[in-house]
Structure formats: C-alpha cells, structure tokens
Amino acid sequence: MRAYTPKDDVQKKPYYTDRYWVAPQVAKIDVSEDEVFAHDLEAIKASFDVLDAYIQVGQMVVIINAADNYGVIEMMKNELGYNQLSELSAIDWLAQEGKFEIFYQMLSMNKRKRVRIKCKIDEKESIQSVSSLFRSADWSEREMYDMFGVVINNHPYMKRILMPDDWEGFPLRKTYPLQGDEFAQWYEVDKLFGKEARDIIGPEIRDSARVDRYDTERFARLGHEVPRGSDISQGEPDTPLCYQESDGVFLIEKFDAEKSVVISDRDR
Incomplete structure (x- = not known):
C-alpha cells in the first residue's frame, strides 16, 4: 500500500527534517519601546479594535479584524x-487554521517607519478593496x-490578471x-485541439529539470547549435563554443578562446 500523503499541503518539502530541531523565532518587542509606533498604535486603538500589536525586525505589526481593513488603511494614510x-x-x-492571512505593508517616508497591518479571513469570506486609497492595490x-x-469587494475590475x-x-x-x-x-x-487530440499530441512536458540532448525543437543547445528540427540522433557536427558573435559590437575586445585557460580543477 502506498504511503498516505496529505492533500491539504502538497508543496515541496525537505526530504529530511530533524524532529528535535526547533526553528528560531524572531523576537517580538513591546510597542511602548518606540515612541512613534506607540503614538500610532494609540491612534488606531481609539477608533478600531486591535487584536495584537508588537514590533518585529524594526517594524510594527498590527493585527485587526478583517471588517476594519479599509478604515485602518485609510487612517494610516x-x-x-x-x-x-x-x-x-x-x-x-x-491547512492549519482554515483561514487566509491578508497583510498590508506600509511605509511612512517622513517618519521613516514601516508598519504591517494583518487580518485573517475564512476561505469563502471576502474583504474590502483598498484600491481607491492606493493605486498599487x-x-x-x-x-x-x-x-x-480571495474575493475583493468593490474592486473596479475583479478578474484574473495572470x-x-x-x-x-x-x-x-x-x-x-x-x-x-x-x-x-x-x-x-484541450484549448487548441480538443480533448480528442490528447493521444495524438501527448502530454505537455512540465518537468523543469528534464533535458533531451537530441531535441532540436524545444531546447536552445547553447554552444552546440544546429538548425531547428535537425536529426542528430546518429551524431552531430562539431560546433565550437563561441562567446561572442562574429559581427558583434566593435568596441568590445574579442575573446580569444585559443589563448584562454579552462580551469577544470575546483582547487585552482
């Protein structure tokens, strides 16, 4: 029987982990230790509920309710x-909490301070757009x-972008x-030819590490160029490596492979 693999997190993992090793945590500093951050946090607390706040790596992190995201970002600006x-x-x-964490990274040029506003929403929950406040959003x-x-409410053009x-x-x-x-x-x-063409065309090659030395259609073969589509399965012509084009930029000194030294020993 095949070993069970979880379906809630299929991202690549290290092949070995030390179960006794505990990852170091970045220290959380009290906001009161920074005068500027303390003032800003009090202003936010006067109008909104703050679930948590601390300083980490020189920036203030403020955790709020998702329903207050627009109001808090508006006040920050x-x-x-x-x-x-x-x-x-x-x-x-x-997988861990059943939620998404939404974060807004903000910068004050005058104060020279950075603040990260964070909130969490459920998988099917939407959140208010802040694109009317910042075009970058x-x-x-x-x-x-x-x-x-993540669905964004009141976004002017809510559709896929990539x-x-x-x-x-x-x-x-x-x-x-x-x-x-x-x-x-x-x-x-499927899009171009239809599902009935799957057996004829074959699956798309999605392994980024795969290299076919005899494929002259999809691989550039740098240093060993041949005309596109050439059959080199029975041998290939000698194509010496060229570092520069023969009719390249005239101001650049030509590299002479004959006078160069190829270092093959890593200790040299």
Missing part, C-alpha cells in the same frame, strides 16, 4: 502619514484573487500541485 502601500498579498493557512488585489481565490479567465484552481494555494493538476497539464492541448 490620511492621519498617520503612511503614504505608501509597498506590498499587499495573502498567506495560505487553510489594484494589481495586488487582482493577483491575490487570481493566485489564492492566468486565463477559464483557468481552474488557484496556483499559490498549498493544495495546488507543484506541476499543476490534470487540467493544467492538458490546458493548451
């Missing part, structure tokens, strides 16, 4: 001077929807196979 939203995305904690929110399936509109699944979820599911593996064949 208009009242507290955090005028740049440098990052916005989600983290898949569905427009792209990030669409990417979050496309990659994780994957085709008819794509099935969300590639950055931990439940999504590393090399795609059956739909992903046959997407182009």
